[in-house]
Amino acid sequence: MKTAILALGIFLGSISAYAQKASLFKPLRYDEDWSKMKRDSSAGSYDKIKFIPLAKHQKLPYLSLGGEVRYQYFYLKNEDWGDAIPDKDGFLLTRFLGHADWHLNKHLRAFVQLQSSMANSRLQPSIVEENPLDLHQAFVEAKWNTSSQTTLTTRIGRQELSYGSQRLVAVREAPNNRMAFDALKLIYQQKNFKSDAFYSHPVANKAGIFDDHFNENAKFWGLYSVINHAPVLNNIDFYYLGIWKKTATLVAGKGEELRHSVGTRIWKTSGAWQYDFEGVYQFGTFQDKTIRAWTVSSNTTFQKDEWRLKPKFGLKTEAISGDENPNDNRVETFNPLYPKGAYFGLAALIGPSNLFDIHPSIDLELTDRLNWGMDYDIFWRLSKHDGIYAPNMSVIYAGKNTEEKFIGTQLAMDFNYQLNPFVYLRLEATWFASGPFIQAESAGKDIFMTALTTQVKF
Template sequence: MKRFCLIFSLLVFVFAVKAQQSVNFQKLRYDDDFSYLKKDSAKTWYKKLKYTPLSSDGSTYISAGGEVRYQYQYFKNENWGDAPKDNDGYVLTRYLFHTDLKVGSHFRAFFQLQSSLADGRIDPSPVDQNVLDVHQLFFDANLYGKESESLILRAGRQEMLYGSQRIIAVREGPNNRLAFDGVKAMLKRKNFKTDAFYTHPVVNRPEIFNDHFNKNTKLWGSYSTFNAVPVLHNIDLYYLGLWKRNTVLDDGQGKERRHSLGTRIWKSKGNFTYDFEGLYQFGKLGAANIMAWTVSSNTAYRFENIKFKPTFSLKTEAISGNRNYGDGTVETFNPLFPRGAYFGLAALVGPSNMIDLHPSIQLQLLPDLSLTTDCDFFWRMSKNDGIYAPNLSLIYYGAANNNAYTGTQLAANFDYTANDFLSFTLEGTWFAPGDYLKQSSPGKNVYFTAVTAQFKF
C-alpha cells in the first residue's frame, strides 16, 4: 500500500510539472483524439506518449494512455444489516492502460487492459475484483473517411454507452467496468448519428485472463440521435433487444426475450437543462408475457449571478413492477445494463419497481471545488413485487408485505478537480429504511462513506 501511494504521488508530481497543455479525456477513452499534435513542433515526452507518428506524413500514429483509481469505501449496516459486518472498510483500486493505433483515416486497432482489485472486501464479486484481463480489443474500418460524415464498422470487445446511461453504460461507478463482445456499425452525419449492434456482455471473472464470451446473454439493437432539432434541441430514438438463458424475478423465472422501445428528449447546454425519457418493454419470460415501462424527468437550473452559482435539480422516475402474482404477465422493468451507481455510489437499490423523487443542489464553492447534496425518496411501484439491485438481482420479495415506502436516502459529496489529470471525491450517504424494508430486512440505517482519487493520463 505504501509503495502504491508513493508511486501515485510521484506520477501526480511528474504530470503536474510536465503536462503543459490542457486535455479533454472522454468517458469512453477510445473517443480521445490527439491527432492535433501532428502540427505541434514542441513535443514533450507526454505529447509523444499521446502521439507517436509511424509514417512520414503523420497519418499513421499510435497513442497510449490510462487511468489509476484509488477508492476507500466503508459501510455500516450494509444491506440494512443483512450483510456481514465489516469494521474497517475496504480499498478498491482500478488500473486501465490502452494503446490506440490509427492507420490513416480508414483503419484502427484499440487495445485496453484492466486490473480491478478489492483489498479487504468480504467475499468480493466480479464487479469488485478482476485481477487482470483484456477489457477492450476491437478493430475499426471507416468506409467513408470523410470529415463531415463517416460509416465505421467495428468488431471485437468494446465498451458501449448511450444516452443518460439509464439503459446501457460502462458501469463507471463500480470497480470493474463493463464491455461487450460483438459487432457494431456507426453512421454519423452533420446533426445525426446512429449505431446498430449485436453483442454479448463480457462475463467477468476474478482471476487473470479468464473473462470469456457470454453464451447466456445477448444484446442487440439500434440507437439514433438527432441534434439541433427545433424547439426540442435533441432527440434520441432507440430499440434494444435482450435474450437471457435464465432470469429470476419475484414473479417469474425462465428464458427471457425482451424488446425495449424508447425515446429521450434532452438539452445539456445553457442555464436550464432537461432530460425526459420514456421506454416500453414487451416480450416473454418463460411462458409469461412481458409488459413493462418507465418514464423519467430530470430538470436543472443554474443561477450564474448568485454566489456559489447554485444549480437546483429535480429528478423523478416511475418504473413499473409486477402488478399481480400468477396472472401470466410480468410487469417488472429490466434496466438492462445501467450505470452501477444508479442512485449513488452506495448502490443500495436499482431501477425496477420504483417511484423515485430526487431533488438536489450543487454549489460551486471554488472554481475547482463543488458540493452536491441530494435527497432521494423511494416507494415500490407495485406491492406485488420486490426490490432489486442495479443488476436486477432480487433483494427482497414483495409477498406478504403491504407497505410501499422503501426509504429515504440523504447524500453529499465534495468534488475537487486538481487539474485535467487528477480529481478527488469525498462522499457520504445515509439511508433510513421505510416500512417495507423494516418488515423485509433487519431494518437498520445504512451509513456509507467513500474517498476517491482518480488519475488519468
C-alpha cells in the same frame, strides 16, 4: 508501496506543466483524438506517450497510450440493512486501466485495453468489485467518409457501449469493473444526426486472470439514433434495444427471457434551464409469460452562472413498473438492461425496477476546482406485489412479507475536487433511512456509507 508512490509523484510532476493544454478525457477512452499533437524536440514525456509516430515525417501511422489509476476507500455501517456480515474497518477498491490506440491510416485503427480490479479487505467481494486482470477491450475499426459531412464506421470486437442518459446502456463507471461487450457495431453520422446499430454478447466477468470468455448465455442488440439541434425540442433520441438471457431471475420466477425495449428521450444541456425526459416501453416473453413493462422519467435543472457559488437546483422523478401479480401470465417488472451501476448514488443500494422516486438536489461551485453537492431521494415500490431489485436485476427482497410500499429515504452529500485535468478527488457520505418495507423484509437498520475516491487519468 514507496516505489509506487514515488513513481506516481514523478508522473504527476511531469504532467503538471501540460495540464493547461491537455484535452479533456472522454468517458469512452477510444473516443479521444490525439492526432493533432506532433512530436518535436521540445515535447515532454507525456506528449510522447499520447502521440507516438510510427513513420518518420508522417502523421500516420501513430500509436497513443493512456490509462487510469483509481483508489476508493469505503466504509459501510449496517450493509444490506443489517443483513450482511459486519465489516468494522472498511475496504479498499483499486482499479487499473491501460490502453493502446493504434491508427494505421485515416481509415483503419485498433484499440486494446486491459483492466485490473481488486477488492482489498473486502469480506465477500462481488464479481463487479474484483477481477485481477483481463482483456477489457480489443477491437478493430474501419471508417469511411461517404461525403464531406457523412461518415460510416464499422467496429468489431470487445468494446464498451454507452448511450443517452445511461439509464439502459452504460459503461458501469462507478463500480470497480467497467462493462464491455463482444460486439459488431455500425455507426452512421451526419452533421446533426447519428445512428448506431449493434449486435453483441455482454462480457460476463469472472474472478480469475484472462478468463472473461465469450458469453453464450446472453445477447444484446439494438438501434440507437440521435438528432441534435432539432426545432423546439433541441435534442431527440429514439431507440430500440433487444435482450435475450438464457436464465433471468425475477420475483415472478426464473427462466428464459426475450425482451424488447422501445423508447425516446428529449434533452437539453445548455442554458439556465436544462432537462432530460425519457419514456420506455418493453414487451416480449419471460418463461411462457408475456412481458408488458414501462418507465417514464424527468430530470430538470436550473442554474445561473451569474449568481454567487453558481447554485444548480435539480429535481428528478421517475415511475418504473413492477409486477402486479407474480402468479398470472403477465410480467410487468421493468428491466433496466445494463444501466450505470451507481444509479441512485455510489452506495448503489437499489436498482431502477418497481419504483417511484422523487429526487431533489443542489450543487454549489465553491471554487473553480471544488464543488459541493447534496441530494435527497425518496423511494416507494410502485407495485406492492413485486419486490425491489439491485442494479443488475438480482432480487434484493421479494416483498412477500408485507404490502408496505414505502422503502425509505436516502440523503447523500459529496465534495468533488478537480486538481487538474488528470487528477480527481471525491469525498462523499450517504445515509439511507429504512422505511416500513425494508423493516419488514430485513433487519431494518439504517445504512451509513462514506467513501473517498482518488483517480488519475493519463
